[in-house]
Amino acid sequence: MNKRILLFFIFTLATGSIIAQEYVVHEENYHNIVHHRLAAGFGYTFVPKGENVMNDKEGILVPTLAVKYLYKFSHTWSAELMADLELIEYVIPESNDFLTRKNALIIAAVGIYEPIEYWGVFAGGGIEIEQHHNFAVLRAGTAYEFQIGHDWDITPSLIFDFKEEYTSWALMISAGKHF
Secondary structure (H helix, E strand, O other): OHHHHHHHHHHHHHHHHHHHHHOOOOHHHOOOOOOEEEEEEEEEEEEOOOEOOOOOOOOEEEEEEEEEEEEEOOOOEEEEEEEEEEOOEEEEEOOOOEEEEEOOEEEEEEEEEEEEOOEEEEEEEEEEEOOOOOEEEEEEEEEEOEEEEOOEEEEEEEEEEEEOOOEEEEEEEEEEEEO
């Protein structure tokens, strides 16, 4: 499974570089970079190894709230600070025990490359903070910004989190304001 995800991102970056050759910023807009973006969002995180506290089935959807701050360095490079809060309790089965996760907070800093205007791929790291055990997180994903006017946008994103004990992926949608 992890090899497929890695191959997906290698393919995405390779094809994005080829497509990026057609990404042209018009001269009059080149210096008009809006540097800051603040966004809030909602989505679902799928934890393949997770179970609800009743130990029903393996695999659980976790409702997640998100807050994001982005700083745009240029038309193609940005950095973003992401904070995601998982809203329910679930467990990760281990060999003789269960690892409980309750309202985990994931904070990650990522670098974003935008090969095509409004579409970006990102990767970075962070930490998952939870009352029972904290984990280091490697985060990667992709997002596409739909501009809706007056510096507002709607952005769906697909996020992969690789942690020490388990992995998860999320589908999120956020509303953001550029300023």
